[in-house]
Amino acid sequence: MSALKHLFSPITIRSMTLANRAVMPPMGTSLARDSMVTEANLAYMRRQASSGVGLVITEIAAVHPTGCYGSDQIAVYDDRFMPGLEKLARVVHEAGGKVALQLHHTGRENFFLLQEGKAIGPSAVRSLVYGMAPQEMSLDMIREVVASFGTAAARAQAAGFDAVEVHGAHGYLLTQFLSAISNRRKDEYGGSFRNRARFMIEVLEAVRGAVGEDFPVLLRVSAEEFIKTGYTVEEMQGILPDLVRAGADVIHASIGTHGSPGGITSAPPEYEPGFNAWRARRLKEAAEVPVIAVGRFTDPAEADQVIARGDADMVAFGRQQLADPDYLKKAREGRPEEIRKCIACNQGCIERVMFEPGKSIRCAINPETGQELIYPRGPSKKPRDVCVVGSGPAGLTTAYEGARLGHRVSLFEKEPRLGGNLFYASRAPHKDLFAGWLEWLIKQVRSMGVEIHTGVHVTGTLLKEGDWDFVVLATGSEKIIPEVPGGQMNHVHDAWQILDESVAVGKDVVVVGGGLVGMETADFCAERGARVTVIEKLDQSPVPKITSHGYMLHRRLKEKGCALLLGTSLAEIRSESVVVVKGGEEQVLTPTDQVIMAVGMKPCDDLSRALDTGGIPYRVVGDAVAVRRIIEATEEGARAIWDLG
Numbered sequence: 001m002s003a004l005k006h007l008f009s010p011i012t013i014r015s016m017t018l019a020n021r022a023v024m025p026p027m028g029t030s031l032a033r034d035s036m037v038t039e040a041n042l043a044y045m046r047r048q049a050s051s052g053v054g055l056v057i058t059e060i061a062a063v064h065p066t067g068c069y070g071s072d073q074i075a076v077y078d079d080r081f082m083p084g085l086e087k088l089a090r091v092v093h094e095a096g097g098k099v100a101l102q103l104h105h106t107g108r109e110n111f112f113l114l115q116e117g118k119a120i121g122p123s124a125v126r127s128l129v130y131g132m133a134p135q136e137m138s139l140d141m142i143r144e145v146v147a148s149f150g151t152a153a154a155r156a157q158a159a160g161f162d163a164v165e166v167h168g169a170h171g172y173l174l175t176q177f178l179s180a181i182s183n184r185r186k187d188e189y190g191g192s193f194r195n196r197a198r199f200m201i202e203v204l205e206a207v208r209g210a211v212g213e214d215f216p217v218l219l220r221v222s223a224e225e226f227i228k229t230g231y232t233v234e235e236m237q238g239i240l241p242d243l244v245r246a247g248a249d250v251i252h253a254s255i256g257t258h259g260s261p262g263g264i265t266s267a268p269p270e271y272e273p274g275f276n277a278w279r280a281r282r283l284k285e286a287a288e289v290p291v292i293a294v295g296r297f298t299d300p301a302e303a304d305q306v307i308a309r310g311d312a313d314m315v316a317f318g319r320q321q322l323a324d325p326d327y328l329k330k331a332r333e334g335r336p337e338e339i340r341k342c343i344a345c346n347q348g349c350i351e352r353v354m355f356e357p358g359k360s361i362r363c364a365i366n367p368e369t370g371q372e373l374i375y376p377r378g379p380s381k382k383p384r385d386v387c388v389v390g391s392g393p394a395g396l397t398t399a400y401e402g403a404r405l406g407h408r409v410s411l412f413e414k415e416p417r418l419g420g421n422l423f424y425a426s427r428a429p430h431k432d433l434f435a436g437w438l439e440w441l442i443k444q445v446r447s448m449g450v451e452i453h454t455g456v457h458v459t460g461t462l463l464k465e466g467d468w469d470f471v472v473l474a475t476g477s478e479k480i481i482p483e484v485p486g487g488q489m490n491h492v493h494d495a496w497q498i499l500d501e502s503v504a505v506g507k508d509v510v511v512v513g514g515g516l517v518g519m520e521t522a523d524f525c526a527e528r529g530a531r532v533t534v535i536e537k538l539d540q541s542p543v544p545k546i547t548s549h550g551y552m553l554h555r556r557l558k559e560k561g562c563a564l565l566l567g568t569s570l571a572e573i574r575s576e577s578v579v580v581v582k583g584g585e586e587q588v589l590t591p592t593d594q595v596i597m598a599v600g601m602k603p604c605d606d607l608s609r610a611l612d613t614g615g616i617p618y619r620v621v622g623d624a625v626a627v628r629r630i631i632e633a634t635e636e637g638a639r640a641i642w643d644l645g
Contacts, residue, residue, distance in 0.1 A: 004331060006307040007300055011054070011314065013249050013290065015214040016162045018054035018098055018314075021307055022300070022328055023292055025252070025316040026057045026102040026165070026220075028073070029370065030353050030360040035068060035075035037084025040360070042091050043372035049095035051325040052332070053317070056092050057165050057218070057252075060104035061085075063152035064145050066120050067105030067173060070112060072360070076101065076152040082159055089160035100163035100218055101156040103149055103207070107173030108134035108182065109258060120145075122177045122199070123184040128227075128259030129171070142189065142199065145173070150206030153217075163216035166203060166248075170222060170265050171257025174200045179225055179257075193231065197239045201246045208247030218292075219248040223279035226256035226264050233279055237286035244287050252292040252316070253280040262555070263548025266319070267296045269344045269430045270552045274302055281311040292316050298323075298341040300331035319349055322363040340365060340440055343433040346548055347631040355546070364631035365437055367397065367638035376642050379406035384469035384644060387412065389458045389607065392420025394622025394633035395474030396441045401641040403448035410451040410466075412458045418442050420476045421601070421623070422630070427499040428520035429527050429556070460610025470617050472640050473608065474633075477601035477623035482512070486573030487597075495521040495598035505530050506594025510578045512570050515542040518598035519553050525596070526560040533589055535568040535580055601627045619643075 008020045031040040049056050062068035062075040074088075075081050085101065092099035108114065108121035114132040120141060121134035137145070153164045168174035176182040177199035183190050189198050200219075207217055221243075224233045240251065255276050256264035267275065276295030284291040293312035296319075297303050303315035320327055324340040331339065348362030348369070363369035383406045388398045391413040402409040417423060419438050426435035446452065456462075463471055479494055486492070495517050497503040505528045511518045514536025522532045534557075536542065541564065543550045557564065565582060572579040577590035605624040619640040622633035 004300055004304045007304040007315065008332065011290065013163070013216045016098055016216045019096075020052070020054040020328070021314040022053045022055075022303065023314050023316045024048055024051070024053045024056045024321045025292075025294065025318045026059050026167070027318055027322070027349060028059050028353050028361070030072040031370070032072050032074045034071050035062065035073060036081060037074055037088050040370075040373055041074070041084075042087055044361070044370060045088060046091040046095060047368070047372050048321055048325055049092040049097040049099070051321060052328045053097060053321065054314070055163075056097050056099045058088065058099065058101050060102050060167060061152070061156075063103050063105055064148040066113070066118065066145070067107065067110070069106050069110055076103070076155050077148060079155070082155060085156070085159040085161075089162075093160070098162040100165045100216070101159070101161045102165045102167050102220070103152050103156070104167040105145060105149075105173040107176045109171055109176075121173070122182060122189065125182050125184060128181075128257070136185075139187070146199070146202045146206050149203045150210035153207040154210040157211050157215055163218060164207060164211070165218035165220055165252065166207060167220050168200050168203075169220045169252075169254045171259055174203060175222060175225075175257060179230060181225070181227065181230060193235050194239060194242070197242065201242055204243060204246035204248055216249050217247050218250040218252055219243060220252035220254055221283075222255050222257060223253045223276070223283055224255060226260040230257075230260075233282050237282060240283060240287040244289050248287075248289065250290045250292060250314075251283050251287055252294070253283050253312070254294045255279060262551045263346065263350070266346055266350045266548065267344065268346065268548035268552050269433050271296055273297050273299060274306055277306050277311040284310070284312060290314060294318070296342075296344060298327075298339075299336070300328060301336065319344065319346075319363075322349055322361070322369045323366050341433070341436060343437050345630060347629050351547060352631070362631060362635065364629070364634060367401070367635050374642065376405060378404060380644065382645065383407050385467070386410070386641070387463065387466055387468040387471045388474060389463075389471065390420060390474035390476050390622070390624070391418040391454075392422050392474060392476045392622060392633065393630050394476070394624070394637040395420065395472070396438075396445060396637075397634040398472045398474055398621065398637035398640055399445045399450045400441060400448065401638045403445060403450050405641060407641070407644070409445075410453065411445065412453045412456050414455070414457045416455045418452070418454065424496050424499045425520070427501075427524065429523050430552075431520070458607065460607060460614070463607065463610060463616060464614045468616060470619075470644060471611060472637065473605060473611075473618060473620045473624050474622050474637060475604045475607065475624045477627045478604040479597075480599050480602055481597055482570070482599055484570055484573060489573060489575065489595075491575075491593060492573055492595045492597065495596055498596055499524060507531065508591045509533070509594045509596060510535065510589055510592050511596045511598055513598035513600060514538070514564060514566065515598070515600050517600065519543050519557065521596055521598050522557055522562055523553060523560075526557065526562055530594075532557075532560075532562040533565065534562060535565045535570060537567070537569045539567040541566065603627060
């Protein structure tokens with residue numbers, strides 16, 4: 001405790017005293033139904049509050065029908081939502097925490113309302129995210145929405161919340177008014193930065209007027225817009241005194257919008273923990289109120305130092321909460337090495353919610369998150385002898401969950417090391433977080449008593465002779481090596497040989513395959529000084545720039561001078577050149593002293609037939625089913641064990 005005295009010290013904000021300075025910031029869950037709080041919402045929030053975090057801020061709650069993203073988002077614009085909101089506040093209090101309801105309006109960043117022509121914004125300017133324009137808000141609509149924030153705040157107070165937070169960040173309605181990119185108005189709500197801040201100020205005044213002087217009001221802002229021609233930290237500093245006078249007791253200093261490059265609002269691994277703390281300090285210098293720092297925090301010790309330096313008064317742990325809700329307890333008890341640290345992959349918490357309609361929040365490395373209602377606490381009433389074949393993310397997660405629930409687990413891996421293909425993936429630039437999680441997971445299964453066998457090629461005979469109650473095939477995937485003239489030459493290698501450094505990187509390299517394996521291998525080679533050309537037969541990159549990692553990977557390769565040739569097929573490999581076909585015409589890439597095959601993976605499942613004939617209950621999980629992401633592997637591995645009962 002003494003080592004983290006700053007993080008674990010209390011702080012008082014008007015009528016609310018927090019036990020510590022750790023904050024769980026708002027994160028969308030898509031667990032609501034008809035905008036009502038569900039049992040899934042409550043179970044999720046109960047688990048998160050059990051972390052001991054000082055303040056929990058809920059996911060966005062719509063203050064007006066014109067600003068509700070969808071029916072899986074909670075709302076607060078009508079009294080019919082009150083019973084669920086009351087339960088939401090209660091479960092946090094029962095866990096010993098304090099809770100704020102975040103008040104939100106999407107403005108133009110609302111795909112469904114944009115499609116219907118019903119989305120509103122300060123001006124009829126196209127969304128940078130969706131490419132469609134909203135209706136420009138009339139003065140009457142502005143007054144109506146401002147009033148709705150106040151009414152929503154009063155409901156939150158009546159429902160038992162300890163505070164409210166006004167969402168003025170990330171490109172939603174309040175930011176849209178603040179930004180010259182989206183606000184082209186000619187009236188008192190447009191023009192100068194101070195005029196564009198008028199809407200935010202009036203919202204805060206409405207909220208303060210509705211809740212009185214003792215009730216805490218937080219304001220989340222993007223400290224800077226982080227986009228070309230967007231507003232700056234210096235401009236935000238200039239209006240902070242006005243925002244505080246209008247009613248803000250705390251400034252929650254985030255960054256960027258959903259239209260900013262690189263997914264900065266949920267920063268990928270390329271950004272160091274605490275990267276945004278300096279902006280929090282700048283805002284703190286301009287306003288005599290507490291400031292919350294945001295910025296990929298995973299380590300309580302680092303957060304403690306941020307507070308000790310005076311950069312901020314509190315620190316938000318967003319995705320880290322999802323990866324390990326017990327991280328604060330482990331830190332307080334002197335067990336920081338046991339913290340499962342977020343790998344900033346965004347697969348379950350961002351990409352799943354935003355890009356996969358109908359799906360709710362998950363965490364790629366913690367299958368409990370978002371599945372609290374079905375997550376078995378254990379131990380199992382009927383422990384089994386379980387055999388797990390394969391030690392990638394699916395196999396290791398299966399072994400972890402099996403041991404946690406009291407099953408007797410044996411894990412087999414054909415390679416001398418554990419980790420499967422995740423080991424190779426973690427070798428790429430900025431993927432050391434993956435290596436850290438892999439190391440953590442291996443340490444956990446060892447400490448939990450899993451019987452581990454490496455260097456063992458499992459056969460059907462071995463499985464039949466093992467007398468297992470249940471077998472999980474997590475055999476992963478195997479590399480695809482295309483047959484091509486010259487493919488057997490000595491300077492032709494595969495990506496795995498490069499990534500594990502059993503083969504040195506050449507000087508003039510051609511990577512065959514522009515998927516994730518190929519792009520990351522190209523990045524690996526470029527970082528070591530190679531001149532790299534990537535050829536990909538598809539006309540569009542298989543690595544979408546819409547994801548944070550995809551954007552950063554494309555940008556980095558471009559900055560390093562790598563060439564990406566799309567719609568290009570490999571025809572022949574020669575001793576010092578490569579022949580490709582693009583648009584029906586042959587081209588020769590020269591000089592080339594190394595060719596790296598990275599055309600992808602295919603499922604590896606050659607044991608199912610033996611288990612079928614042997615009558616042994618089994619489940620196939622992860623890439624052995626289909627080559628996908630970490631999140632599918634871990635969830636399938638966990639569910640295989642959970643379904644045993």
